[in-house]
Amino acid sequence: MTEAPRWPLPAMAFGGDWNPDQWPRDVWRHDLELMRRIGVNLVSLPVFAWPQLEPRDGAYSTAWLAEILDALAEAGIGVALATATATPPAWLVRAHPEMLPVRADGVRLGFGSRQSYCPSSEVFRAKVAALTTMMATEFGGHPALRLWHVSNEYGDHVSRCWCDACAAGFRRWLLRRHGSLAGINEAWGTKVWGQVYTDVDQIDPPRVTPGPDNPARLLDFERFSSDNVLDLFRLELDILAELTPGVPRTTNFMGIFRDLDYWRFAAAEDVVSNDAYPDPADGAGHTDIALSYGLMRSLKDRPWLLIESAPSAVSWREVNVPKTPGQLRADALQAVAHGSDGTMFFQWRAARTGPERFHSALLGHRGEASRSFAEAAELGADLAALAPVVGSRVRSSVAIVVDWDTIWALRPDASLPAARSWHDEARRYHAALHSLGLAVDSVDAPGTDLSRYAVIVAPTLYVTTDAQAAALASYVRGGGTLVVGPFSGVVDDRERVHPGGPPGPLRDLLGVEVDEHWPLVDAEAQIVQFASGARTTPHDWAEWIEVADDVDILAHYDGRPLHDRPAITRRSFGDGVAYYISAGLGL
Amino acid sequence: MTEAPRWPLPAMAFGGDWNPDQWPRDVWRHDLELMRRIGVNLVSLPVFAWPQLEPRDGAYSTAWLAEILDALAEAGIGVALATATATPPAWLVRAHPEMLPVRADGVRLGFGSRQSYCPSSEVFRAKVAALTTMMATEFGGHPALRLWHVSNEYGDHVSRCWCDACAAGFRRWLLRRHGSLAGINEAWGTKVWGQVYTDVDQIDPPRVTPGPDNPARLLDFERFSSDNVLDLFRLELDILAELTPGVPRTTNFMGIFRDLDYWRFAAAEDVVSNDAYPDPADGAGHTDIALSYGLMRSLKDRPWLLIESAPSAVSWREVNVPKTPGQLRADALQAVAHGSDGTMFFQWRAARTGPERFHSALLGHRGEASRSFAEAAELGADLAALAPVVGSRVRSSVAIVVDWDTIWALRPDASLPAARSWHDEARRYHAALHSLGLAVDSVDAPGTDLSRYAVIVAPTLYVTTDAQAAALASYVRGGGTLVVGPFSGVVDDRERVHPGGPPGPLRDLLGVEVDEHWPLVDAEAQIVQFASGARTTPHDWAEWIEVADDVDILAHYDGRPLHDRPAITRRSFGDGVAYYISAGLGL
Amino acid sequence: MTEAPRWPLPAMAFGGDWNPDQWPRDVWRHDLELMRRIGVNLVSLPVFAWPQLEPRDGAYSTAWLAEILDALAEAGIGVALATATATPPAWLVRAHPEMLPVRADGVRLGFGSRQSYCPSSEVFRAKVAALTTMMATEFGGHPALRLWHVSNEYGDHVSRCWCDACAAGFRRWLLRRHGSLAGINEAWGTKVWGQVYTDVDQIDPPRVTPGPDNPARLLDFERFSSDNVLDLFRLELDILAELTPGVPRTTNFMGIFRDLDYWRFAAAEDVVSNDAYPDPADGAGHTDIALSYGLMRSLKDRPWLLIESAPSAVSWREVNVPKTPGQLRADALQAVAHGSDGTMFFQWRAARTGPERFHSALLGHRGEASRSFAEAAELGADLAALAPVVGSRVRSSVAIVVDWDTIWALRPDASLPAARSWHDEARRYHAALHSLGLAVDSVDAPGTDLSRYAVIVAPTLYVTTDAQAAALASYVRGGGTLVVGPFSGVVDDRERVHPGGPPGPLRDLLGVEVDEHWPLVDAEAQIVQFASGARTTPHDWAEWIEVADDVDILAHYDGRPLHDRPAITRRSFGDGVAYYISAGLGL
The missing domain is CATH 3.20.20.80 (Glycosidases)
Structure with a gap:
């Protein structure tokens, strides 16, 4: 400009x-x-x-x-x-x-x-x-x-268009992003289901296929x-x-x-x-x-x-x-x-x-x-x-992480444990903040200066890169309060599950490991019980998590299927604090 | 013949x-x-x-x-x-x-x-x-x-067929109906959304398009x-x-x-x-x-x-x-x-x-x-x-207006305030008449001799031409009773909203103007209250209407959103009387 | 091998x-x-x-x-x-x-x-x-x-694939199965709806058509x-x-x-x-x-x-x-x-x-x-x-007839009296047997030695050939117990309704004739009343049946629409017994 x-x-x-x-x-x-x-x-x-x-x-x-x-x-x-x-x-x-x-x-x-x-x-x-x-x-x-x-x-x-001109453009874009055909094969994990490409011209946009598509191809096409x-x-x-x-x-x-x-x-x-x-x-x-x-x-x-x-x-x-x-x-x-x-x-x-x-x-x-x-x-x-x-600014102390990689990756056809929607989750967290009278900014991490916010919320950060995790950790270390919702830190920006599983690069920051995602079909049976005595029911999601020794457990699951397992955690990290909410909460 | x-x-x-x-x-x-x-x-x-x-x-x-x-x-x-x-x-x-x-x-x-x-x-x-x-x-x-x-x-x-032969036939038909390419552009209002045609061969039947189609094209294709x-x-x-x-x-x-x-x-x-x-x-x-x-x-x-x-x-x-x-x-x-x-x-x-x-x-x-x-x-x-x-005739004193222009124009994809169906509305009015033991004829206005009927009902006459309105007015003037249901007199036969809005050429006859159509999402909250004390609930439709001074208000809306506004009106016109029912009534 | x-x-x-x-x-x-x-x-x-x-x-x-x-x-x-x-x-x-x-x-x-x-x-x-x-x-x-x-x-x-290579293969397969073009026309009943083929190359796989397809074509394509x-x-x-x-x-x-x-x-x-x-x-x-x-x-x-x-x-x-x-x-x-x-x-x-x-x-x-x-x-x-x-065998005394002709013929688009599913019916009968602690084998009739089973259940045998009927009759005659569910014996293996209607070649064995299939829309109103006093409600299916004189009626329909008509029958046949259950029972 x-x-x-x-x-x-x-x-x-x-x-x-x-x-x-x-x-x-x-x-x-x-x-x-x-x-x-x-x-x-x-x-x-x-x-x-x-x-x-x-x-x-x-x-x-x-x-x-x-x-x-x-x-x-x-x-x-x-x-x-x-x-x-x-x-x-x-x-x-x-x-x-x-x-x-x-x-x-x-x-x-x-x-x-x-x-x-x-x-x-x-x-x-x-x-x-x-x-x-x-x-x-x-x-x-x-x-x-x-x-x-x-x-x-x-x-x-x-x-989105799936024509031949877009196919050609998609191939050029892929070569730019991944450097080479080998880079594309590596990024997309094409050894799964026999998808290895031996020439870039073999690659198409994700047209209708016999069965589930490669999620990395879907995300790159977005x-x-x-x-x-x-x-x-x-x-x-x-x-x-x-x-x-x-x-x-x-x-x-x-x-x-x-x-x-x-x-x-x-x-x-x-x-x-x-x-x-x-x-x-x-x-x-x-x-x-x-x-x-x-x-x-x-x-x-x-x-x-x-x-x-x-x-x-x-x-x-x-x-x-x-x-x-x-x-x-x-x-x-x-x-x-x-x-x-x-x-x-x-x-x-x-x-x-x-x-x-x-x-x-x-x-x-x-x-x-x-x-x-x-x-x-x-x-x-x-x-x-x-x-x-005119020309004046509205300033907020709270922000929500808005990241199109996660928005895009949570496609209905992305072969997820259950349908997930960034918009739905963000709406739930935002509604809670809004009801407290808070105006809520958006942040892009990395990319935005996070330090000016008292609280940052990542309603669901399915795609989490090392750089994002580092930015969030640096924010907390400097005294910030971070709230991370479920199904976060799951994959990197190539749709590859992080080694050791979620929350991947957020593991140290949050002090938790997710053994299995647990979508709920009978949500009424699963309660989240706070230490305070308050109880709530997750809408459709829970997780089996394992927590580090220095993590505070703020709420447990009560009832089936995850009875007595930890649900919501808090860990002090540097001068700040990081929360993990493993259940899908809010209306 | x-x-x-x-x-x-x-x-x-x-x-x-x-x-x-x-x-x-x-x-x-x-x-x-x-x-x-x-x-x-x-x-x-x-x-x-x-x-x-x-x-x-x-x-x-x-x-x-x-x-x-x-x-x-x-x-x-x-x-x-x-x-x-x-x-x-x-x-x-x-x-x-x-x-x-x-x-x-x-x-x-x-x-x-x-x-x-x-x-x-x-x-x-x-x-x-x-x-x-x-x-x-x-x-x-x-x-x-x-x-x-x-x-x-x-x-x-x-x-309906969308093949190239039909496309060619559709173009010939359009030229016959509208006289010229300019006539088609005028009739379809192609200046909206940049749809102006500069050659008749540019016109296709309404095949799948990126977004909503031109309602006039849809109707002409019907x-x-x-x-x-x-x-x-x-x-x-x-x-x-x-x-x-x-x-x-x-x-x-x-x-x-x-x-x-x-x-x-x-x-x-x-x-x-x-x-x-x-x-x-x-x-x-x-x-x-x-x-x-x-x-x-x-x-x-x-x-x-x-x-x-x-x-x-x-x-x-x-x-x-x-x-x-x-x-x-x-x-x-x-x-x-x-x-x-x-x-x-x-x-x-x-x-x-x-x-x-x-x-x-x-x-x-x-x-x-x-x-x-x-x-x-x-x-x-x-x-x-x-x-x-054998050979004898069944005679009725009541008739319903059956007009294919309105039947066709009320398509689910016609960008209406809400889904409307002539059949559904006609069924409701007919069921009420049938329950009174009345056999009900059909009339085409103009085209049928209306004068032999005591009552004519137009359950919804979305497309209303000046000729139709004149025929109905003449019928009422001559002593007939006309009942007009909601969403009538809205467009002319080119799908153009009548100047001044609905009920267009029926405005004088009915003595009402519709400021806004008001589809209902919480129908339970909106009541129609008759002067007699009787109350009913519209199924999914109401209207904000303004009425002329000489119009009788037979029923008001009660409750949200149209509290106290007129719902059903009656106007004497010549030797007859014309009713307007702005709410969607009946089961 | x-x-x-x-x-x-x-x-x-x-x-x-x-x-x-x-x-x-x-x-x-x-x-x-x-x-x-x-x-x-x-x-x-x-x-x-x-x-x-x-x-x-x-x-x-x-x-x-x-x-x-x-x-x-x-x-x-x-x-x-x-x-x-x-x-x-x-x-x-x-x-x-x-x-x-x-x-x-x-x-x-x-x-x-x-x-x-x-x-x-x-x-x-x-x-x-x-x-x-x-x-x-x-x-x-x-x-x-x-x-x-x-x-x-x-x-x-x-x-399934509808490409031209499959079309060619389908034609070769049809000629092998039906012997000639005349055989295909006869098998498919092509005089209905003007479907007569005068050259085998006119035959296609069942691609999308204007209306309902020929059920015999659908079945042969399966x-x-x-x-x-x-x-x-x-x-x-x-x-x-x-x-x-x-x-x-x-x-x-x-x-x-x-x-x-x-x-x-x-x-x-x-x-x-x-x-x-x-x-x-x-x-x-x-x-x-x-x-x-x-x-x-x-x-x-x-x-x-x-x-x-x-x-x-x-x-x-x-x-x-x-x-x-x-x-x-x-x-x-x-x-x-x-x-x-x-x-x-x-x-x-x-x-x-x-x-x-x-x-x-x-x-x-x-x-x-x-x-x-x-x-x-x-x-x-x-x-x-x-x-x-390792290497040992599990032996059952009860078997269910599993026949792909019936599985395939009960397609949602097969123009049946109502949607029928072999899997759903089989699941219901199997669940009842399973709840009694019985392991249930599968049999193919003819094709499997039926004589070793005490009870054989055909949950719904829509397609029944003479050979199948003979195998089942022979089994019952030899002392077996056969339970036949509704919508059985309806068509032969060319999707032709058996002469005289269902249960076709099972008529003598069961001693019943089906006058009309009676899918239920208000299932609650129709009760099946056993002689014992027990009562149950069919899920979505009943039949108007006529029974032979020597048939025991075990249960009647009670309530609308089939009040007092027979629902479940038993007939002795040779040394065995054959049950017909005309209602859709089970959960």
């Missing part, structure tokens, strides 16, 4: 996605008046307008966009200008059907939704680069421009796929950095999105922005969304931007429940309280057509008469009053 | 599908004696005998069929003569594998079941025309012939697919009309079959016939089947024919429960009471082989000793006694 | 799968010491080492294996030597992608798991033959060799597929018999594995060996596994070998629960009590990589400190003490 571009805005960002090109001019002119009336100062566009911008190969049409940007500038409203590369036009896809993504079963997906591209496609990348270059050249100096909005929700539909999308992101970022060095760049994240390693994505961009759609029907929605807000403010240790949220119902859940009166405001201010310098919405005016025609908008189908518009107007006043806190 | 051919029979039709070609001559000769014994006067054949009729390309073999028809004529039994085009023979499919249908994921279905054809296949259509011509030429004057039974259960297995099968039907109808102008023509419907617009199918044929298989395990089976019988008598406003029903168990459900003693008779007479001029069965004699070997028959595997045969004999006597009512 | 080769070992076999090639030499040298310490006398290897044995086409590398075998011989440990053909190497699959198996929907499975081959592939068969020949030539005289372990768990992942794998097995068996006539040959079975007819497989080999993995989470696991042990000792009427079992948890279930202390020993001794001459485990040392890295092992990840190792050492001592019973 060059020096940090100018961001944030001097005021709380307020606005949303705007699609004036879908409406007659009199409607969008009226939109501008309404925006000014309620204080909108930032809109995102034109996210999906590639076919309007390039109706024929190489023939750009930008006058309509210039007119809109000029009108925005005149109205004093800024733009998060989309590079419009999120969905390639029909003519491009028809000319190059090989750019459509392919599923693990070999089915090539058709045109007609969005993200109709394989991230590896050279044709697609070339056209993306050309469009981005055009946009930066044409509009990089426009007075309304505040922020580049690169593509849209990378990976929302197609983060990493490759994330990196592959990141390459696509960087292609645009580099063009923008060169042509418009003073304009900050972002892409809209999607919470703790499983498919992409946002630590790496955030490092490549200037501003972290995020789309958040907690489900109004989920009583824990507000708690859980706070976990992802913690990641957003931690990714770059700077203010972030809630760039998309719903005024009321979304349209892509099985059941899409609206927000009750006042909830729009509460949701928006929660994001600000968690470090966002504004709140933006999808979208300004409700669509009449397409898959999102029932997604709520600041202007619902009833227009200014819509309930949501009245609530939006109130929020505009709230945000204006919050200008003084 | 030419002048209405001779139908119905002078007596109640009684009989069923007969497959003498699957049995030795002594068996089927004995069948004829048994048929005469119990009064059978009509049999359907040879539904699936294409390979026996045309064992080699263009080489017909009909002597066996002539022998059977002669024997029937001699026995005084009429024939609903099948054109035998329902399943193409193996040799034809092998010679033209491109005539096999293709799924949305690109998998081409194999031979080995039935309906192994794509409705668009030119090769298939040519062979169908040739076979139909041969059948009409050969047997069009046979004395046993009473009715042409065209193909069989169109669309039962393959009403319409095209129904019309495409109708074209196939008409191909045979036209040949028969020309070669045997005096013989009535039918194809067997399947109740309110989702996939085909039976209003259009019925308009093309002479006699409405229907297959009905209420599930004996379903306590509401008899109620629900009456709804479809109402459609059958309304389609042409004439007597119809129950051409297939089960003597006892079927064989294609997950669990196939037999009928208890007496149920065969009750089921048969219910159809007659609802306007059918007879009852026929699948099938006369139980098969020993094939997927329907466990389907019940008038002669079960135990032959004349079968319980079903004794019950059939009793029914034969019943039907003979009912000859005087 | 030539004369019976030398087997069993003089002692109880004790050991397991060993993969020294996955570990450094110091580890596996240490393994040998530990094996000797606890009494291991037999190991299986190298099951999946094809790529190590043939790293390039035709270039064998065996020195590493010779070193290991020499070390075993030196340690006094025998080898069940795998032919290593279970999974072809990546280079072979890449060179011949057409050898990969194809699913019913046309998807070709990829490399990356195991069993990556179509059993019909000529290329694969040629390479298998070459490798087996090499192994027999190179190691057939090695002093450690005790037993040939042919391939591995045939059919575990790919027992038989062909089992025979096809058997051909592959015989290919290796014949080579080994020729090159090493004195060495016994086995392949490891998988209990009463649905996909392969083990009666035919066992007849081809010298020693029956079996893999058994009862689920520790299943309270009935130990009961059910005894049913399969009964098959194992009955297949050749000789001792068998438990060649694979789990020391604790497996890794391929959804939830993999460990064994509690002592359960390893109980499980092992149960197999011995049921006729196994030993107990072996998968595997000796836990893998660090691959899909089975969390499968338990005698040496868990904690090595000698693992709980499982201590338990294994105890078992070694137990087995040593049991040497005197």
